[in-house]
Amino acid sequence: MTERIVVTGLGFVSPLGTGAADVWKSWSAGESGVRRLEPGDPRLARGVDPIALPEVGRAGFVRGFQPKEHIRSPHLRRMDWCSRMIVACATQAAQDAGLSFENDDDQKRTALVVGSCFGNQRETQKYMERVLRRGPGAGQPILFPNLVLNAAGGYAAIELSIRGPNVSASEHEASGEIAVATAVDLLRAGMCDRVVVGGADEFGSVYLGALRERRLLAPESSPTPARGDARRGQIVPGEGAAALVLEREDAARARGRDPYATIAEARSGAVGASPYAAPQPQAAAERLLEMIDRDPISAVLGGADGSSPRDDLDQALVSILQSRQPEPPRYARLDGLVGSWPARGAFAAALASLALHHRALPGTEPGSSGPLKRILVPGSGRSGVLVPIAIDMLTSPG
Amino acid sequence: MERRRVVVTGMGAITSAGSKIESLERALRGDTNCFREVDLFSTEGLRVHIAGQVTEIPESSLAGTAARHRASRSDRLALFAVEQALDQSRCDPALADRSRVGTSIGTSTGGMLETEAYYETRLFETPAGRLRPQLLSSTVGAPTDMIAASIGAFGPRLGPSTACSSSAISIAMGMTWIRSGAADVVVAGGTDALCRMTYSGFHALQALAPEPCRPFDRDRQGLTLGEGAAALVLEEEEHARHRGAPILAVLRGAGLSCDAAHPTAPHDEGLGASQAMQSALSDAAVRADEIEYVNAHGTGTPQNDACEARALATVFGENAPRLPVSSTKGLLGHLLGAAGAVEAVATILALGGGFVPPTIGLENPDPECTLDLIVTTARDLSFSLAVSNSYGFGGNNCSLVLERP
Numbered sequence: 042m043t044e045r046i047v048v049t050g051l052g053f054v055s056p057l058g059t060g061a062a063d064v065w066k067s068w069s070a071g072e073s074g075v076r077r078l079e080p081g082d083p084r085l086a087r088g089v090d091p092i093a094l095p096e097v098g099r100a101g102f103v104r105g106f107q108p109k110e111h112i113r114s115p116h117l118r119r120m121d122w123c124s125r126m127i128v129a130c131a132t133q134a135a136q137d138a139g140l141s142f143e144n145d146d147d148q149k150r151t152a153l154v155v156g157s158c159f160g161n162q163r164e165t166q167k168y169m170e171r172v173l174r175r176g177p178g179a180g181q182p183i184l185f186p187n188l189v190l191n192a193a194g195g196y197a198a199i200e201l202s203i204r205g206p207n208v209s210a211s212e213h214e215a216s217g218e219i220a221v222a223t224a225v226d227l228l229r230a231g232m233c234d235r236v237v238v239g240g241a242d243e244f245g246s247v248y249l250g251a252l253r254e255r256r257l258l259a260p261e262s263s264p265t266p267a268r269g270d271a272r273r274g275q276i277v278p279g280e281g282a283a284a285l286v287l288e289r290e291d292a293a294r295a296r297g298r299d300p301y302a303t304i305a306e307a308r309s310g311a312v313g314a315s316p317y318a319a320p321q322p323q324a325a326a327e328r329l330l331e332m333i334d335r336d337p338i339s340a341v342l343g344g345a346d347g348s349s350p351r352d353d354l355d356q357a358l359v360s361i362l363q364s365r366q367p368e369p370p371r372y373a374r375l376d377g378l379v380g381s382w383p384a385r386g387a388f389a390a391a392l393a394s395l396a397l398h399h400r401a402l403p404g405t406e407p408g409s410s411g412p413l414k415r416i417l418v419p420g421s422g423r424s425g426v427l428v429p430i431a432i433d434m435l436t437s438p439g
Numbered sequence: 440m441e442r443r444r445v446v447v448t449g450m451g452a453i454t455s456a457g458s459k460i461e462s463l464e465r466a467l468r469g470d471t472n473c474f475r476e477v478d479l480f481s482t483e484g485l486r487v488h489i490a491g492q493v494t495e496i497p498e499s500s501l502a503g504t505a506a507r508h509r510a511s512r513s514d515r516l517a518l519f520a521v522e523q524a525l526d527q528s529r530c531d532p533a534l535a536d537r538s539r540v541g542t543s544i545g546t547s548t549g550g551m552l553e554t555e556a557y558y559e560t561r562l563f564e565t566p567a568g569r570l571r572p573q574l575l576s577s578t579v580g581a582p583t584d585m586i587a588a589s590i591g592a593f594g595p596r597l598g599p600s601t602a603c604s605s606s607a608i609s610i611a612m613g614m615t616w617i618r619s620g621a622a623d624v625v626v627a628g629g630t631d632a633l634c635r636m637t638y639s640g641f642h643a644l645q646a647l648a649p650e651p652c653r654p655f656d657r658d659r660q661g662l663t664l665g666e667g668a669a670a671l672v673l674e675e676e677e678h679a680r681h682r683g684a685p686i687l688a689v690l691r692g693a694g695l696s697c698d699a700a701h702p703t704a705p706h707d708e709g710l711g712a713s714q715a716m717q718s719a720l721s722d723a724a725v726r727a728d729e730i731e732y733v734n735a736h737g738t739g740t741p742q743n744d745a746c747e748a749r750a751l752a753t754v755f756g757e758n759a760p761r762l763p764v765s766s767t768k769g770l771l772g773h774l775l776g777a778a779g780a781v782e783a784v785a786t787i788l789a790l791g792g793g794f795v796p797p798t799i800g801l802e803n804p805d806p807e808c809t810l811d812l813i814v815t816t817a818r819d820l821s822f823s824l825a826v827s828n829s830y831g832f833g834g835n836n837c838s839l840v841l842e843r844p
Contacts, residue, residue, distance in 0.1 A: 169558045178484040180639030186703045190600035195833025198699040206695035211580030230615040309596045316506040316588040317575040424584030
């Protein structure tokens with residue numbers, strides 16, 4: 042039997058707060074992290090977020106994040122916002138898991154995986170606008186190394202001295218879930234003994250522009266709606282990051298850790314779809330459930346974001362589960378809580394682990410009160426990619 | 440239980456040497472580089488104007504009209520490389536169990552060339568122009584999605600982006616899926632198109648050589664950029680034999696590591712690089728003294744080549760001075776996210792063809808790089824086991840061990 046993979050550490054930089062305790066407090070109190078930045082907001086203070094955010098209205102802005110409280114590295118001043126979020130989360134998760142990476146073997150046998158759809162959007166825009174205005178000789182050597190997707194993973198490895206496999210990946214709206222699936226692949230392949238895995242995305246013109254021009258942006262999230270017709274949309278953009286430490290259960294227990302939960306399944310696959318198009322919701326829901334075992338799912342932490350394909354996929358999933366399980370699943374969506382960003386799946390997986398640990402899933406509709414044993418995070422994205430993550434409550438050592 | 444073995448049953452490559460694998464093999468046996476003046480965008484005001492730019496990208500039949508309209512240059516390069524690889528493998532994913540066909544295409548910048556056009560529109564058009572259809576292909580996960588959706592692969596999927604080791608890691612991850620039983624076939628590889636961001640960025644870092652690059656030369660001054668794509672059909676050995684597929688190589692093992700030292704510079708002693716090689720050898724159950732050729736990362740920057748030489752000395756010890764080593768970047772340039780896949784293909788061509796490709800531009804080997812450096816002409820050599828190295832920004836390293844079947 043394959044050894045269970047468990048979650049032993051969590052880290053958050055999110056609109057619900059920074060750190061697992063803050064996030065749980067806000068979530069269980071029913072608070073929303075969606076807001077508008079007002080003048081005087083610490084988020085706008087110099088050093089907290091070095092680039093202004095004129096394009097964002099009401100959105101899921103991260104809250105309570107002071108990078109210096111989490112990051113010791115002298116590289117901090119060079120780090121972009123996306124990297125800062127990931128490094129801080131990874132540091133929190135490692136501390137939460139009781140990992141210090143002081144010896145050579147721990148450093149080499151730990152992997153780091155980061156999922157992000159866009160990575161460092163704002164510095165990429167800043168860099169390119171300068172080059173486009175002034176010519177190719179105007180490239181800034183200080184910014185350029187930050188523009189690769191794996192900049193965040195590199196900074197996190199330096200911060201924590203993690204020298205094992207280091208993988209960054211992008212998979213549209215499933216960028217967070219694909220990171221978790223990759224972490225599980227690395228563990229199962231024996232390429233490492235533990236993984237710090239995270240996902241992050243920040244606001245940037247490519248993401249916001251794409252939403253605005255496709256008329257998907259919620260009206261209050263667009264202070265300057267394109268052609269005045271952005272009101273058709275429902276998507277509230279967000280930003281944030283989360284990280285989890287995954288390891289084999291025996292190793293965790295040998296270290297005296299009491300895991301949050303176990304990852305029963307995390308794998309990538311797909312259903313038919315045209316390149317860059319969303320899959321048909323019913324077919325995607327059926328395939329998502331085919332990809333995991335048939336143990337009852339007690340809750341779905343959905344990927345709905347206000348767009349038809351993703352909302353309909355959640356609805357189809359719940360409907361199938363209602364028809365095939367004696368106990369209907371609870372359902373919670375995150376867009377009203379934190380907004381939407383493409384790598385939100387890592388945040389959802391971390392939240393699910395937290396919920397299972399606390400044996401409660403805040404924000405679910407009344408009436409669905411069956412025992413909480415398994416939470417499904419149904420990762421899905423363009424071109425038909427599907428990444429289900431099934432997270433189980435730990436009842437006894439496996 | 441015996442581990443499932445992974446073999447390579449098809450390869451495709453489109454580079455500045457040409458759009459076919461045969462043109463790449465000819466170039467690898469030749470003695471001239473494939474660089475030209477860049478005309479994809481302006482290089483005015485820079486001190487460097489050359490790159491390994493692809494002259495023509497033939498249209499692939501894998502993608503439909505709508506998909507081709509959305510495809511970035513990186514996507515189109517990848518599509519053509521994958522089409523060649525599937526042809527050689529005689530593999531039609533549509534006829535296979537699609538849920539057991541995986542896709543992993545690494546890239547460093549994906550559709551950045553098209554994203555730059557979007558930024559340009561935002562900056563200079565009033566009112567800002569409509570979103571370009573290619574913007575959907577702007578992310579670095581897009582080439583994997585384009586390939587997987589075009590060939591109908593419903594198995595595991597990953598778009599790794601670890602700078603210049605992206606496609607070596609895509610091959611390594613494909614190997615893990617086959618070994619674990621998650622897939623029987625994986626289309627793995629990498630793609631990167633030239634774009635203003637990388638050209639101006641490496642120029643700003645003063646990493647571009649003013650003349651064609653000269654890896655491992657004592658007078659080397661930097662790298663020369665290139666573009667292209669390469670794809671490999673990885674397959675579980677029994678699955679391949681059962682359907683009578685050609686077996687071009689065995690992917691014996693892979694090793695991944697991170698320097699965890701500096702955002703851009705390699706570790707001075709090549710610590711992460713040697714760790715990746717040692718992991719790969721251990722994974723492959725191969726001793727260092729069994730390796731007969733190393734296709735080096737060998738960018739041509741003073742620091743990279745010196746650190747890699749130190750790492751090779753650490754891993755291969757007293758055999759290092761006799762170990763044939765070359766870098767194909769002197770021929771094609773540095774293909775960034777596609778480099779690992781192109782160089783894996785080059786290594787397999789060398790294993791199959793009984794030759795070691797030269798390091799074009801290398802005339803005066805750096806005395807600090809005490810290796811058997813293959814200079815400007817190919818060397819006839821029948822060999823069985825090789826290592827291909829890839830390193831990237833962020834300290835991301837990956838080594839592959841390849842064997843002649």
